[in-house]
Amino acid sequence: MSILREIQAAILQDNPNLGTILLKLRFLASRLGSEPLEDWVKYEAEGYPKDADIPGYRVARLSFRGSWSGPFGSGINNAPIPTALVEKHASKEWTRYKIRESIATVQEMAAREQSMGIDASNLILLLQGKVYEDYACNSIVAEMSSIAIREIVQTVRARILELTIELEKRVPETVEITLQQVISSKMPETAATVTQIFNQTVYGNVTHVTATDGAQVTLAITAGNTVSMVSELAKAGLPDEAAKEITSIVAAEGPPTADRTLGPKALGWIKKNAPKAASGAWKIGSAVATDLLKEAALKYYGLK
Structure with missing residues (x-):
């Protein structure tokens, strides 16, 4: 058996x-x-x-x-x-x-x-x-x-x-x-699917990110669903346009490899927009924004 x-x-x-x-x-x-x-x-x-x-x-x-x-x-x-x-x-x-x-x-x-x-x-x-x-x-x-x-x-x-x-x-x-x-072959796709199933059945597919002030930012993103990712990032404090841009990049670059959480284009986008977060133009700080986007990407890929 x-x-x-x-x-x-x-x-x-x-x-x-x-x-x-x-x-x-x-x-x-x-x-x-x-x-x-x-x-x-x-x-x-x-x-x-x-x-x-x-x-x-x-x-x-x-x-x-x-x-x-x-x-x-x-x-x-x-x-x-x-x-x-x-x-x-x-x-x-x-x-x-x-x-x-x-x-x-x-x-x-x-x-x-x-x-x-x-x-x-x-x-x-x-x-x-x-x-x-x-x-x-x-x-x-x-x-x-x-x-x-x-x-x-x-x-x-x-x-x-x-x-x-x-x-x-x-x-x-x-x-x-x-x-x-x-x-016969433990493919990354299999592990990702299993993790997605686990998140949905045990945790209800919800992730919490802790901000610098101790507040909790909740992400409820459905794997592979760009609409839910845009919506959750906007709720967390990103402007709608910024949420759409980073979501498109994450969707295009695909799942992470063993040595990186985000692809080069996504990391470049974060570096480029960090001053906006630091200046207060966004409703979320630059340090928290980086963690938030990494968590959002992993949720989108079904890896958390």
């Missing part, structure tokens, strides 16, 4: 072992030459390091409860704290917990069917006097719903299945891969 068929058979079982399935998917990804897919599988299997981006399905909402002591021995125990209040006096980061543990650990957490407590002791100082006036905050506990944990498991399971279905449709040679049999 091929590796793809083994993955599909295992993922359709009741309570599948996602850790084992991901190991097989990682082997398949290496055979297909898709580094983004390999990275995702590795992070899901081993856990996400602190410097790695977390997929949206691994961000869970938290609820908060606390205890307070007041005058004359009065007190309030185990009372809910509105999340809006936490976001106002702390930040939204406090209400959106990033679950970085391996999928095997997440499955174990989901099997307990209990809400998970998270240390929120640092919130005591941030919310002191902000919830109940004249009451001293003694403790705060954050909780994550067991449903949110189970949703992560279900999402990973569904996306693995969807990924294998799309691979079977669009890269038929994938079905032939076994431990002994590999694709």
Whole structure:
């Protein structure tokens, strides 16, 4: 049986072992030459390091409860704290917990069917006097719903299945891969197609670029679609004419090689127009514009 068929058979079982399935998917990804897919599988299997981006399905909402002591021995125990209040006096980061543990650990957490407590002791100082006036905050506990944990498991399971279905449709040679049999020629076009399928099924084909001020510029570009690239670059701050020019150049030059992200004409265009970005004529800085255009090109080529 091929590796793809083994993955599909295992993922359709009741309570599948996602850790084992991901190991097989990682082997398949290496055979297909898709580094983004390999990275995702590795992070899901081993856990996400602190410097790695977390997929949206691994961000869970938290609820908060606390205890307070007041005058004359009065007190309030185990009372809910509105999340809006936490976001106002702390930040939204406090209400959106990033679950970085391996999928095997997440499955174990989901099997307990209990809400998970998270240390929120640092919130005591941030919310002191902000919830109940004249009451001293003694403790705060954050909780994550067991449903949110189970949703992560279900999402990973569904996306693995969807990924294998799309691979079977669009890269038929994938079905032939076994431990002994590999694709006769690992073409760059195959790796690009696999990466495009991965982006569409797992991340929804959306890329974020971080600006110098920490703001996020979102690119939702469909591979091979010049209209979507022009539209997204214009939304990001490029003038319409400039967005059309660079899109035409990127489309004409074709996918990058191993030693460059953009072709010589695209790089020349960026160098020529950098002063416009630096002068403020564009709504985006020159340093960010370069990263933005590289990301846009990779999205257009289906490589990210």
